[in-house]
Amino acid sequence: MNYSNFGQKFSGKSGIVELMDDLGSALNENPDMLFMGGGNPGRVPEVEAYFEKQLISIAQDPIARHNLLGIYQSPQGEKGFREQLANYLAEAFNWNISDKNIAVSNGSQSAFFIIYNMLAGTMENGDKKTIHFPLAPEYVGYADAGLSDEFFSSTKPSIEIIDNETFKYHVDFSTLNIDNSIAALSVSRPTNPTGNVITDEEIVHLDQIAKQANIPLIIDGAYGLPFPNILFTDAKPHWNENTIVVLSLSKLGLPGIRTGIVIANEQFIKDFTNANIITNLACGNLGPALSKDLFSKNDIQILTDKITPFYQQKAEKTVELLKQNLAGIPFKIHKPEGAIFLWLWLEGLPITSKELYQRLKAKGVLIIPGEDFFIGIDDNWQHKYECIRLSYAQDESVVEQAVKIIADEIKALYLVNS
Template sequence: MNYSNFGQKFAGKSGIVELMDDLGSALNENPDMLFMGGGNPGRVPEVEAYFEEQLSAIVKDPVARHSLLGIYQSPQGEKGFREQLANYLAKEFNWAVSDKNIAVSNGSQSAFFILYNMLAGTMPNGDKKTIHFPLAPEYIGYADAGLSDEFFSSTKPSIEIIDDDTFKYHVDFSKLTIDESMAALSVSRPTNPTGNVITDDEIVHLDKLAQEAGIPLIIDGAYGLPFPNILFTEAKPYWNENTIVVLSLSKLGLPGIRTGIVIASEQFIKDFTNANIITNLSCGNLGPALSKNLFNNNDIKGLTNHVKAFYQQKAEKTFELLKHNLADVPFKIHKPEGAIFLWVWFEGLPIHSKELYQRLKAKGVLVIPGEDFFIGIDDSWQHKYECIRLSYAQEDIVVEQGVKIIADEVRAIYQEQLELAQA
């Protein structure tokens, strides 16, 4: 069958396709695989109990049940949910928003596909515009979302060495130059894949630069603020009329219902909703139905406290496991500040991270190779090929076994290099 350019691009292989293929295989077809790859959240008992209660109440209520299953809601998303969320954001964070500033999408991945292509690509005058990442590495799921080539650009980070085991990326403002080729700045906070939390000062500085350039600042808060708040460091939620904040219910514990939330200016939300109608017709009802009372009754604070505590203790435990098991190889871990991943840098790794990924997969452990996250950095920077992303969301025994296998394999790789050098 002959495919169009669109068909060839989106039916082909990509980093996010490989990640989701592995996720499906590991969790459904090969349960013995130690899955430390994708972003599937862990099971938080308090979260499961809360949403079980909400679902049970809906099923028992004929009106609520019909509203969930039998009605197309507003293309912008169910109005009651948007109103309650807007009231929460205005009251808690003094954001000047109403329901008109909020749209619901079928997952944040879908939202980013629409909003990125609304802003960047080939413009009406023939110019080409990019989405610019001021801090790379960035989320692998963005990489193939553009409808045109050379859709993304990035600025390399500065690297702060904190101690023998830990480092942190920062926005390198000395190298960040915004020009007319850029349609928007975009960051995830905390950053997927590294768990880096861009500081409040960095966010304010980025917003100032974006406003001066007349372009928006996009903040992906899928793991962060104001919910699910998987942050282990101090940071404040951020929004204004020049900012597009994209949230998700996935890491709150509802990845299967595919609910994204876009918060932006009223005009952008109107335009986004029009595009969303064309691509999705309507949004799913289950996410807003299950989570409406989170904001109506202010249950969101208690729930996010459980989520944050669950991941923080797992992050700390996995960090110590890695330090213990990797003690005799050159490694550093990005400072764990949030999200559900640890980012490990094997300085001087003799092979590329994709080859390491394949070797670990053959040993029964799934990780994500780091090089696919350096979107828009096309040079041969060695650092790109020396990192992997690990999820610690699975059961503790899975993480413990996986870390040991990873350490053994990396140790073997460095030993192979030493033996070749001595031969």
């Protein structure tokens, strides 16, 4: 069967497809695999209890049940949900928005596919424009979302060495070059994969640069602000008419219902909704139905007050485990500021992170190699091959076992090559 350029690109190999397929196959073949990869959230008892109660309430109400299962909602997303969310954001953060500034999508991955391709690629006049990441590494799921080649560009970070075991990436404004080839700036906050939280000052600076260039600033807040607030450092939510904020219900504990939220100026939301109708017809009803009361009753604050310390405690324990088990090895951990990952930099790693990934998989541990996260950086920067992403969302016993195996394998590699 002959495929179009689209068919060849999206049915072929890519970083995210290979990793997801490999992770799924490995787990099927070995259900006892220690899972330190992927983005599944941890199980927070209070969160699970809240959504269980909501689900039972809907199931027992014939009208609510029919609205959930029996009808298409507005293509922009269920109006009551959007109104409650808009009211919450306006009151809590003084954002000048209404339900007309909000659209619902079938997951944030779906939303980014539409948003990126609305803004970048081949333009009406034939020009080629890119989505630019001012701080790489960035989320591997973005990497193949463009409909054309060379769709993304990036700026290397500056690296702040905090101490012998800790570092932090910053936007390197001295090398950030915005020209007519760039359609938008895009950041995740906190950043997947590193857990880095771009500072308020950096966000303000990026916003100024975007406005001067007449391009939007896109902020992926799936792990952060305003919710689920998996943040361990002070930061403020940011939105204005030139900003597109994309949120998700996944890290609130609902990854299976695939609900994304887009917040932007009214015209962009209208255009996004039109594109979303063509690609998805309508959005799922379950996410808005389960979470509407979160914002109408301000229950969101109650849940995030449970979520934030749940992950912070896990992060701190995992950092200590890594420090104990990797003693004597030249490593640094990115300062854990949020999300559900730790980013481990193994300076002078004798093999690539992908080779380490394969070795650890053979020993029953799944991690994510760092190479594919450096989207748009095509040179052979050694740092790209020395990093791995670890999820600490699993049970403590799983994390402890996995860290020991990871450390033993890494120590053996350095010992052989010493």
